[in-house]
Amino acid sequence: MARETQEAAPKGRRSGWKQNPEAVRENILRVAREVFSEAGFSGARVDEIAARTETSKRMLYYYFGDKEGLYRHALEASYREVREGEHELDLVGLSPDDALRKLVEFTYDHHRRNPEFIRLVMIENIHNGASLAQSKVIKDMNKTAIAGLEDILARGRDSGVFRSDIKALALHWQISALCFYNVSNRITFSALFSAAEMFEEEGQIERRDWVVDAVLRKVLA
Amino acid sequence: MARETQEAAPKGRRSGWKQNPEAVRENILRVAREVFSEAGFSGARVDEIAARTETSKRMLYYYFGDKEGLYRHALEASYREVREGEHELDLVGLSPDDALRKLVEFTYDHHRRNPEFIRLVMIENIHNGASLAQSKVIKDMNKTAIAGLEDILARGRDSGVFRSDIKALALHWQISALCFYNVSNRITFSALFSAAEMFEEEGQIERRDWVVDAVLRKVLA
DNA sequence: GGGGAATTGAACCATTTTTTTAATTTGTTA
DNA sequence: TAACAAATTAAAAAAATGGTTCAATTCCCC
Numbered sequence: 269m270a271r272e273t274q275e276a277a278p279k280g281r282r283s284g285w286k287q288n289p290e291a292v293r294e295n296i297l298r299v300a301r302e303v304f305s306e307a308g309f310s311g312a313r314v315d316e317i318a319a320r321t322e323t324s325k326r327m328l329y330y331y332f333g334d335k336e337g338l339y340r341h342a343l344e345a346s347y348r349e350v351r352e353g354e355h356e357l358d359l360v361g362l363s364p365d366d367a368l369r370k371l372v373e374f375t376y377d378h379h380r381r382n383p384e385f386i387r388l389v390m391i392e393n394i395h396n397g398a399s400l401a402q403s404k405v406i407k408d409m410n411k412t413a414i415a416g417l418e419d420i421l422a423r424g425r426d427s428g429v430f431r432s433d434i435k436a437l438a439l440h441w442q443i444s445a446l447c448f449y450n451v452s453n454r455i456t457f458s459a460l461f462s463a464a465e466m467f468e469e470e471g472q473i474e475r476r477d478w479v480v481d482a483v484l485r486k487v488l489a
Numbered sequence: 490m491a492r493e494t495q496e497a498a499p500k501g502r503r504s505g506w507k508q509n510p511e512a513v514r515e516n517i518l519r520v521a522r523e524v525f526s527e528a529g530f531s532g533a534r535v536d537e538i539a540a541r542t543e544t545s546k547r548m549l550y551y552y553f554g555d556k557e558g559l560y561r562h563a564l565e566a567s568y569r570e571v572r573e574g575e576h577e578l579d580l581v582g583l584s585p586d587d588a589l590r591k592l593v594e595f596t597y598d599h600h601r602r603n604p605e606f607i608r609l610v611m612i613e614n615i616h617n618g619a620s621l622a623q624s625k626v627i628k629d630m631n632k633t634a635i636a637g638l639e640d641i642l643a644r645g646r647d648s649g650v651f652r653s654d655i656k657a658l659a660l661h662w663q664i665s666a667l668c669f670y671n672v673s674n675r676i677t678f679s680a681l682f683s684a685a686e687m688f689e690e691e692g693q694i695e696r697r698d699w700v701v702d703a704v705l706r707k708v709l710a
Numbered sequence: 711g712g713g714g715a716a717t718t719g720a721a722c723c724a725t726t727t728t729t730t731t732a733a734t735t736t737g738t739t740a
Numbered sequence: 741t742a743a744c745a746a747a748t749t750a751a752a753a754a755a756a757t758g759g760t761t762c763a764a765t766t767c768c769c770c
Contacts, residue, residue: 287716287767308615310531314759324718329760389677390611394529397676410681437682438699444678445670446663453669455618456610460631461658478659485706508736508747535727545749556727 292323293331300328300342305387309339309395340399343392344406346385351409353378359416364424365484371420372443372483376476379447386451414440421487430487439487446479513544514552521549521563526608530560530616561620564613565627567606572630574599580637585645586705592641593664593704597697600668607672635661642708651708660708667700 318325332338359367424430539546553559580588645651
């Protein structure tokens, strides 16, 4: 049955279910993102995804065609959710350096709180962006992220606190690299250097300061 | 046949081959690394690996037990090769800041020239380091990398050019993050921001300078 | 009350890993 | 040099696994 949130599922097969296409789609996508991010594209099992949804395996195919289509839609949904989160951030009242500080902190925390998303992006890179290439939706979303940074840089440049030769895209790259790697490689880094404490709460706060500082040292005049 | 480097393979099956376990093992590992890095652990096909070797599928099992064992050995071999490359670097004659500059440049170039290795590490992270955890060999290799950096930092600190509060492990983390991300995420970054030129030769040199500069600004007093 | 959309459970079939058999060649050493 | 162990080939097929589809049922709305 589609959406029996709490009550015990009726025993007799196929009794009293409600049609709810939207909820079913979302439920599938949420679970798909979970499972793909846990096991990679090929490692993820359609059966496993189906089992964790509240609907049947057949519905995955009904709505998304095949495994690859399901993965692509999960990726899209993930990007969308992440971008929506970023819109909440309000930087207009702040001085350029405070705005930059806040942006970096936000990105750092945001990535840390969304490891599933990070893992999907890793998977996509391993598969050479095959699914991303097919999705027009995703590309359109991301370029606005640069615009915000450009604005901060311009203001800082005008008021003399920032260097004048810093490109927004390059700076975004640096911020992204540091915040992304912190999540993407924590397993191997932690194992290789016996540095588990770097990824516990205290170590994470320390490193967030490190990252903010590194970015600001790069742009300050 | 095992190792017929140049000559045309004799037609008649099973004629004039040499026993060469070492070479066969290495050949298998090289191909395995290739294929795993292309497709991920589950995406890689044992048949595909076998087909690309100069030996038969049976030998993969003969030497490495099963798919997971093969993957683990390929990962180990990769780490070993990379570490050996790093030993060639000679920093003793240089001033602390020049040594650091050279180390960062080396790491940047090194990662860039070994995308297969980077991809294996990505895959390992997606699989939560399951294979790395089982390999005692790998862990022992990596801690020496920190020692070299510690030495540079100490010298710089003593001569007053470096800050005194920089931890080697944290700095290594930053260097690693920037150099790793440059390779690991080039596909998605390039696609998302239509920034293919950042990953062509010229753009790469530019960004190497950026990375070196970012690291030095972080440590200089 | 009829038709299309949503949904289900099970069956199907292709792919892939793994094991096995069986024969052959090579290297080593008693 | 005979004999035995290790390396190698080739092929097949057992065993598992996993993606996809079929056929029937229930719901919803006009």
